[in-house]
């Protein structure tokens with residue numbers, strides 16, 4: 687049923703908050719009937735940024751070696767690719783650029799996980815939403831997404847409408863549409879991220895409305911489970927593919943940072 691589908695958003699224990707070996711993720715993909723997967727673990731960042739939630743710079747080589755080993759082991763059975771979920775955070779662009787030049791990545795997601803110093807998708811800091819004006823919050827967030835799109839660093843934007851995670855929905859929509867314009871202009875794709883279906887909001891990222899707006903702009907979608915354990919690989923992909931096909935959207939993947947399909 688999931689044949690021909692590819693999971694391009696997966697983590698490994700190197701980020702400090704995922705379980706299961708890369709080999710187990712690959713076996714799960716094979717068992718689910720996927721044709722391949724692209725590991726995209728949380729990239730190293732400067733030491734002052736979000737350190738407990740990502741691999742250290744001195745672990746990057748180990749990450750690449752682990753993925754390469756799984757790639758070799760599953761060759762001919764499963765297409766295993768090497769990627770990163772990178773963060774966009776103003777001031778860190780040159781650091782990230784250095785990482786991107788250090789290895790032959792297949793696919794790089796650009797995600798915004800912080801508005802200023804606030805890790806807004808961290809359940810520990812969810813109370814902060816009550817102290818914020820939601821329209822302002824989304825305006826600030828989507829301005830960062832525009833920056834990510836224009837940075838030239840990434841192939842796609844991760845979980846586009848992430849601030850809705852705990853149920854705080856965007857009261858407007860204009861900022862999101864401007865961000866989609868920037869994504870389209872830069873020729874990027876969107877991570878269609880099924881993890882949202884596992885969160886309080888109970889809706890994949892992006893929302894059906896934003897998926898339709900993205901399709902209007904010719905933006906493609908890269909399917910991702912955002913798995914942090916092997917059991918989440920390919921999570922609700924049949925539904926995701928049907929939703930995208932239902933509005934005439936295109937599913938793509940990346941090899942060597944070149945869009946396929």
Ligand SMILES: [Zn+2]
Pocket residue numbers: 697701703728914
């Ligand atoms: Zn994570």
Ligand SMILES: [Zn+2]
Pocket residue numbers: 771797799844845
């Ligand atoms: Zn993320």
